[in-house]
Amino acid sequence: MNAFNPDVTFDLAETPLRELNAALHKATGESNTRHWRVLNPNGRHALAAGVKAPLTIEVDGHVGYYCAGMNQQANVIIHGNAGVGVAENMMSGFVHVRGDASQSAGATAHGGMLRIDGNASARCGISMKGIDIIVQGSVGHMSAFMGQAGSLIVFGDAGDALGDSLYEAKLFVRGSVKSLGADCIEKELREEHKLHLHEKLTAAGLAGTVDVSEFKRYGSARQLYNFHIDNAGAY
Amino acid sequence: MTSHTNVPRTLPRFSSTFDPHTLAEIRRAAATGIYDIRGGGTKRKLPHFDDLLFLGASVSRYPLEGYREKCGTDVVLGTRFAKKPIHLKTPVTIAGMSFGALSAPAKEALGRGASAMGTSTTTGDGGMTPEERGHSSTLVYQYLPSRYGMNPDDLRKADAIEVVIGQGAKPGGGGMLLGQKISDRVAAMRTLPKGIDQRSACRHPDWTGPDDLEIKIEELREITDWEKPIYVKVGASRPYYDISLAVKSGADVVVLDGMQGGTAATQDVFIEHVGIPILSAIRPAVQALQDLGMHRKVQLIVSGGIRNGADVAKALALGADAVAIGTAALVALGDNDPQYEEEYQALGTTAGAYDDWHEGRDPAGITTQDPELWSRLDPIKAGRRLANYLGVMTLEAQTIARACGKSHLHNLEPEDLVSLTIEAAAMAGVPLAGTNWIPGRTGF
Amino acid sequence: MCGIVGIFLKDPKLEPDLGAMLSSMLCVMTDRGPDSAGFAIYGSGEKDHVKLSLRAVEGYDFEALANSISLTSGGAPKLVVRSTHAVIEVPKAHESAVRAALAERHPEVAIVGTGSRMEIFKEVGLPRQVAERFDLPRMSGTHGIGHTRMATESAVTTAGAHPFSTGADQCLVHNGSLSNHNDLRRNLRREGISFATENDSEVAAGYLTWRMQQGKSLGEALEAGLGDLDGFFTFVVGTESGFGVLRDPIACKPAVMAETDQYVAFGSEYRALVDLPGISKARVFEPEPATVYFWDRAA
Numbered sequence: 001m002n003a004f005n006p007d008v009t010f011d012l013a014e015t016p017l018r019e020l021n022a023a024l025h026k027a028t029g030e031s032n033t034r035h036w037r038v039l040n041p042n043g044r045h046a047l048a049a050g051v052k053a054p055l056t057i058e059v060d061g062h063v064g065y066y067c068a069g070m071n072q073q074a075n076v077i078i079h080g081n082a083g084v085g086v087a088e089n090m091m092s093g094f095v096h097v098r099g100d101a102s103q104s105a106g107a108t109a110h111g112g113m114l115r116i117d118g119n120a121s122a123r124c125g126i127s128m129k130g131i132d133i134i135v136q137g138s139v140g141h142m143s144a145f146m147g148q149a150g151s152l153i154v155f156g157d158a159g160d161a162l163g164d165s166l167y168e169a170k171l172f173v174r175g176s177v178k179s180l181g182a183d184c185i186e187k188e189l190r191e192e193h194k195l196h197l198h199e200k201l202t203a204a205g206l207a208g209t210v211d212v213s214e215f216k217r218y219g220s221a222r223q224l225y226n227f228h229i230d231n232a233g234a235y
Numbered sequence: 236m237t238s239h240t241n242v243p244r245t246l247p248r249f250s251s252t253f254d255p256h257t258l259a260e261i262r263r264a265a266a267t268g269i270y271d272i273r274g275g276g277t278k279r280k281l282p283h284f285d286d287l288l289f290l291g292a293s294v295s296r297y298p299l300e301g302y303r304e305k306c307g308t309d310v311v312l313g314t315r316f317a318k319k320p321i322h323l324k325t326p327v328t329i330a331g332m333s334f335g336a337l338s339a340p341a342k343e344a345l346g347r348g349a350s351a352m353g354t355s356t357t358t359g360d361g362g363m364t365p366e367e368r369g370h371s372s373t374l375v376y377q378y379l380p381s382r383y384g385m386n387p388d389d390l391r392k393a394d395a396i397e398v399v400i401g402q403g404a405k406p407g408g409g410g411m412l413l414g415q416k417i418s419d420r421v422a423a424m425r426t427l428p429k430g431i432d433q434r435s436a437c438r439h440p441d442w443t444g445p446d447d448l449e450i451k452i453e454e455l456r457e458i459t460d461w462e463k464p465i466y467v468k469v470g471a472s473r474p475y476y477d478i479s480l481a482v483k484s485g486a487d488v489v490v491l492d493g494m495q496g497g498t499a500a501t502q503d504v505f506i507e508h509v510g511i512p513i514l515s516a517i518r519p520a521v522q523a524l525q526d527l528g529m530h531r532k533v534q535l536i537v538s539g540g541i542r543n544g545a546d547v548a549k550a551l552a553l554g555a556d557a558v559a560i561g562t563a564a565l566v567a568l569g570d571n572d573p574q575y576e577e578e579y580q581a582l583g584t585t586a587g588a589y590d591d592w593h594e595g596r597d598p599a600g601i602t603t604q605d606p607e608l609w610s611r612l613d614p615i616k617a618g619r620r621l622a623n624y625l626g627v628m629t630l631e632a633q634t635i636a637r638a639c640g641k642s643h644l645h646n647l648e649p650e651d652l653v654s655l656t657i658e659a660a661a662m663a664g665v666p667l668a669g670t671n672w673i674p675g676r677t678g679f
Numbered sequence: 680m681c682g683i684v685g686i687f688l689k690d691p692k693l694e695p696d697l698g699a700m701l702s703s704m705l706c707v708m709t710d711r712g713p714d715s716a717g718f719a720i721y722g723s724g725e726k727d728h729v730k731l732s733l734r735a736v737e738g739y740d741f742e743a744l745a746n747s748i749s750l751t752s753g754g755a756p757k758l759v760v761r762s763t764h765a766v767i768e769v770p771k772a773h774e775s776a777v778r779a780a781l782a783e784r785h786p787e788v789a790i791v792g793t794g795s796r797m798e799i800f801k802e803v804g805l806p807r808q809v810a811e812r813f814d815l816p817r818m819s820g821t822h823g824i825g826h827t828r829m830a831t832e833s834a835v836t837t838a839g840a841h842p843f844s845t846g847a848d849q850c851l852v853h854n855g856s857l858s859n860h861n862d863l864r865r866n867l868r869r870e871g872i873s874f875a876t877e878n879d880s881e882v883a884a885g886y887l888t889w890r891m892q893q894g895k896s897l898g899e900a901l902e903a904g905l906g907d908l909d910g911f912f913t914f915v916v917g918t919e920s921g922f923g924v925l926r927d928p929i930a931c932k933p934a935v936m937a938e939t940d941q942y943v944a945f946g947s948e949y950r951a952l953v954d955l956p957g958i959s960k961a962r963v964f965e966p967e968p969a970t971v972y973f974w975d976r977a978a
Contacts, residue, residue: 025460042950043948043950043953044950045453046453062949064450065441065442066454072387083948083949084933088440089387102935103930103965107441108385141928146434146436148427167427168428443931445680446680446829449710450710
């Protein structure tokens with residue numbers, strides 16, 4: 001699949017997932033086994049969840065729910081699709097889904113970067129709290145719902161109710177947006193935002209793949225920040 | 236001229252339906268356009284533990300000697316899957332209350348009081364503070380829909396994890412914490428701008444339903460290497476099904492919160508009209524555990540209006556393994572204390588009725604983020620008061636258990652109880668006092 | 680709350696393996712539904728005949744039943760007994776007479792489905808036990824759907840197990856929880872639809888039957904369901920010639936599909952699909968919310 005030479009290989013057709021995760025949790029940045037390969041994930045859940053060291057973990061195949069959940073520092077590459085909640089509540093590190101991601105990708109994540117080469121379905125970046133998410137395809141409905149901080153960058157289109165009840169997360173969509181959620185508005189894409197986009201794309205290894213001036217910027221109108229009777233219908 | 240002074244007159248009479256409270260609420264709603272938000276639990280009168288009585292031992296049964304013959308109070312929680320279950324000296328635990336809703340000294344005092352008595356405290360929506368971790372010997376970390384302050388390092392520092400699906404004050408609801416209490420520190424912990432209203436989601440962002448909860452629990456276990464007990468907390472509404480599904484989803488411990496349970500800030504209409512009293516929720520919950528062969532294997536913690544050792548003993552007799560207290564613990568710390576009556580009056584209320592916890596102006600320094608008000612609560616003294624109160628509750632429960640001939644609180648049974656009212660008899664599934672009649676179970 | 684699987688074959692060469700494929704998919708979904716399991720298989724059938732899938736208690740004498748209705752059905756019906764279930768095949772012209780005879784003389788037997796090709800089997804227990812007792816791995820056919828159940832608010836019984844039949848050669852499996860099924864059931868009862876359980880999914884099935892009785896196509900009935908069914912749902916439905924998928928607009932319950940030149944498959948989770956042939960090269964995707972998907976052999 002690639003020219004990657006792992007220090008250790010776990011074949012989940014032979015080894016239980018619990019052993020893999022326990023080994024990953026014991027590994028440190030200082031150890032010699034920093035490059036891991038996982039074979040036959042076969043849609044298993046919580047794969048490489050809770051890793052807290054600067055390891056590189058390559059997974060050959062599709063994963064189930066919560067892959068790289070709560071990740072800290074690790075670089076997790078999924079050569080396949082990811083199930084529900086990939087990189088949920090990530091704190092730091094880099095998670096790269098080469099295929100599509102299911103719903104709630106990057107949910108509530110505080111930091112790090114999630115790159116999805118394909119599409120992400122509903123609720124991508126729900127309650128995001130600082131993560132940067134880059135989706136090369138499109139995202140489903142209710143993406144960035146209650147997004148608090150961080151950036152959601154979508155090369156394709158966004159589904160219904162983008163950024164509903166948005167706080168301070170920054171949303172950038174290059175394609176169409178089916179509809180904006182309550183309190184989410186389009187804002188001017190200024191030079192500083194193009195720079196911001198360029199910086200994030202560079203960090204994801206995607207600089208130059210798209211023209212940053214093609215994105216539209218969306219953010220909170222901040223009308224729901226303090227209750228006002230005329231907005232009651234939006235709650 | 237005729238005088239009216241001697242003619243009997245109709246006294247002014249308030250409608251029972253449109254009573255003064257209702258009238259004031261209509262006027263308030265008309266003036267403000269927002270529903271009433273407040274803290275605390277339901278204020279209406281409900282069938283409660285007071286409606287139950289214990290059958291002390293006499294001739295057919297023999298009591299234990301008080302203070303001499305042993306009556307155990309310890310409880311172990313999380314024996315099903317967790318490698319490190321929790322051992323508590325008393326079955327009275329402290330319910331989840333957030334830093335944000337409560338001041339840092341209040342959280343510290345809860346930790347100090349609970350630790351002194353060998354029981355656990357619980358975080359709340361907003362994350363774990365170093366103060367509460369430091370002062371709590373056993374700390375349960377809540378995992379909530381908002382995931383405010385949710386951090387895997389704190390997850391690993393916790394002694395147990397409580398997946399919160401709902402609470403008794405508002406089963407099925409999210410919340411709205413008004414901006415007044417969002418101080419710099421609270422805002423930073425929750426990654427939100429200072430001073431804005433916080434809307435909390437009603438569902439978890441990345442799972443819905445028991446089949447997905449099972450996968451979420453598996454993730455939490457994997458991340459913590461299967462060490463920590465996983466609790467699942469639900470607000471009482473359909474306890475038989477909810478407890479049964481929590482068990483099927485893999486919970487080690489289930490927490491059942493009745494509608495008397497408090498909240499930091501919720502719509503009054505939610506607090507008063509959604510959910511069921513804890514008295515009516517325990518038996519269906521225990522039935523679910525028994526039907527699955529899991530009673531006492533998956534432990535049941537009940538909460539919502541627990542006030543004294545009699546309530547503790549009654550909850551345990553109905554089948555719970557432990558109880559949790561929130562409102563009562565705050566009162567022990569000093570909440571609603573008459574010493575601040577003048578200030579309560581200034582806030583338009585009176586000691587004992589103050590419930591505008593969301594406004595952050597608590598004279599007792601408990602439900603506030605104002606540093607000046609904080610300084611009124613000495614966490615060491617308040618912690619001591621809580622420890623005293625927990626001790627009294629434990630002693631009271633022991634007294635009752637010994638009178639029923641039990642050498643451990645957990646040997647109390649529903650058959651040790653009778654009911655004073657038909658309602659409570661039906662809800663708690665124990666006979667009306669002096670009869671063998673359990674409405675709905677034993678015919679008429 | 681449950682696991683759902685379904686597979687629709689495009690390549691006839693795979694037809695002898697249908698049961699084995701469906702069985703493996705079903706067993707992987709045990710975690711999502713350990714209480715009961717069931718499946719519908721679309722196998723062989725004759726145009727002028729109808730198959731009745733019957734369920735009775737353990738050890739029931741289906742031979743005797745077949746004999747007792749042989750006059751009504753115009754000769755001894757073809758009978759295949761599988762554990763607590765049996766499929767009898769009778770000429771279509773005799774169907775209503777046979778139904779009447781069963782209802783009158785054998786009220787202890789439930790008809791769980793009828794159709795020219797559809798057979799339905801369901802029981803309480805772990806999916807592996809259920810698949811084995813009915814010998815699912817050795818069944819063949821063109822398409823099938825299956826279900827593993829974690830009972831939410833209704834009882835753990837065989838009657839509460841899925842699939843629910845919605846009409847001749849039509850059935851439905853459901854994952855989710857409907858929030859308006861009680862009122863809907865009352866309304867449908869007034870419309871003449873009968874229900875055997877308090878299960879919300881049976882109401883969804885009954886609703887589709889009712890819509891189709893009004894002349895709607897299955898696709899139209901599913902579309903109408905988006906407006907009338909409240910709550911959370913993912914449905915997989917089977918018909919004589921195809922199968923369809925529908926998720927509610929909120930789409931919280933999971934769904935994964937895989938398509939190759941040889942088949943289209945559905946699973947609540949990708950795990951359910953991992954043993955399918957050529958899965959590593961399949962197009963794997965998530966069906967969109969509030970969108971009716973349908974694959975048809977006739978097309």
